[in-house]
Amino acid sequence: MSDEQAPVTSAASLVPLFAAVSADALNSLQRELVERSYPGPAWVSGAPGTGKTTVALHRASHLASRLPAVTGGYGGSPPREIAAGGYGGSSPREIADDRPVLLATFSKQLAADLRDRLLELAGPGVARRVDVVNVDALAWRVARAAEPGVTRNWLGEAQALDMWRSLLAEIAGAGGAQAGWDPQFLQEEWTRVVLGYAITSRLDYLRVRRAGRPRRLNRSERASLWELFAEYSQRLAAANLWTFRQLTAHAARLEMARAARAGARYAHVVVDEAQELSPTQWMLVRALAAPGPDDLFLVADLGQPPHGIPVSLSSLGIDIEGRSTRLTVSYRPEPQRM
Ligand SMILES: Nc1ncnc2c1ncn2[C@@H]1O[C@H](COP(=O)(O)OP(=O)(O)O)[C@@H](O)[C@H]1O
Ligand SMILES: [Mg+2]
Known part of the structure; x- marks a missing residue:
């Protein structure tokens, strides 16, 4: 089984009708969220159409472009300053696909959409430094990397x-x-x-x-x-029977052990549609970035946490206290009146 075949949850109703918004078109709050430096995890919420995905994309692009410049591209080993740059002391080879920023979302379909939009908005040089993937595929990858050859x-x-x-x-x-x-x-x-x-x-x-x-x-x-x-x-x-939830919990444990040994896999993690994540998926996300400045940027529909999230994020090591912002300007076109 490959990434492509990993079971995913279908969420067709979540697929946004998206038009790329350039960095200069962001409103002042959106821009501030994209560019701000946070000492720890940040949370952005808002109703559909308030530009949350737009912010997530620009944030990922901003973080990726701020990391040390790459000479010779990411095809081979990344340059020393990235490995030494302090995201948990990981060795270059252990950074997933040599991409220091993760942009994760809930479904494979949304991930594909984000990938296209990121390329459009950030260009290939920055986009190639961002790993855009759905959380189920991440669980699959982590387990496969830690236990190559194990069948289930x-x-x-x-x-x-x-x-x-x-x-x-x-x-x-x-x-x-x-x-x-x-x-x-x-x-x-x-x-x-x-x-x-x-x-x-x-x-x-x-x-x-x-x-x-x-x-x-x-x-x-x-x-x-x-x-x-x-x-x-x-x-x-x-x-040897497994469900995907078990695999996710297993992957989270494997990743925590790996992070303790070798440092976190990513310098920065951005999550879109974060309200959809389950506790085990949060554990995995937490393990993928080392706790520290700008580690997690979480974008969610619905109200302020903990509404809609049947889990205490702080109990999972994700403390967003004082770093939660709500977007309120809606860009969704008004329905046509007959
Ligand atoms: N600052 C902005 N100016 C103009 N249009 C915007 C702006 N921010 C977002 N949009 C547009 O609003 C729509 C919804 O944006 P999106 O980021 O998908 O919102 P959400 O994720 O909150 O549902 C998209 O068509 C997007 O291009
Ligand atoms: Mg969205």
Whole structure:
């Protein structure tokens, strides 16, 4: 399986109707966001049509063009000053595709759109220094780079449900009380909560907030569920069956270990449509840039955080306190009145 075949979430409704806006056409707030130096992660929000993607593109271009000039292009090894320039002490070879800036988004389709727009707005010299990619493909790349040659079987939704049913049937056969759980509920709880928050211990499951999940669960219900989850994940592991969420959580752990050893992969990370990211995807994003000035620039629809984000960013090492800005001028054409 290659990047191209990695499962992605379709988000056709998110594809913007975009017209390139040159740097001189940015409004004063947009320009300030693009050019400002931040001591840590920054967050930009606004309704659709307020120019958030425009800002994300100009920001990525600004960061890429500010890094030390490249002689001889990025085909070979990047020059010493980039490697020594202090983004976590990474060696040149370990910088993904020799591109020091990451522009990440949610879907493959949006990434393709960003790539085209960036080229149009920044030109090939700057655009080639920005890695534009969707987060699922990033998870895939990270895992493949860290564990070359490792193969995985992919668990489909129908197969996942079948495995729950057969586990419950076995429990029922043995007279177990846990047989009464609904397989669909188990599947969703396991996917959204256990995998979604990368929970690996009983204690963490007993404590997790389960944001947005239906039905309250008391402590003994959670304890009973955890036994099922533990058994289920053992069965998956035995069959080398993986879901994309598991791969993302795994990639995040691999990347954190790699970053601790060799420094972060990118000098700067910009994320568009950040409201779509799940906690495990945030963990991966966090690991891709070393904490420090201008490390993460996060652009999201919807209101100020934490609205729309069922996750505490600060608990994932992303503290945006005092660095959150809302765009309010809309460039979306008014609907035609009949
Ligand atoms: N400063 C600006 N001046 C004129 N048009 C703009 C400006 N900023 C954004 N636009 C236009 O507004 C539309 C929406 O911009 P976009 O960046 O996609 O917004 P968002 O990501 O917030 O939905 C695009 O057609 C874009 O070209
Ligand atoms: Mg947008």
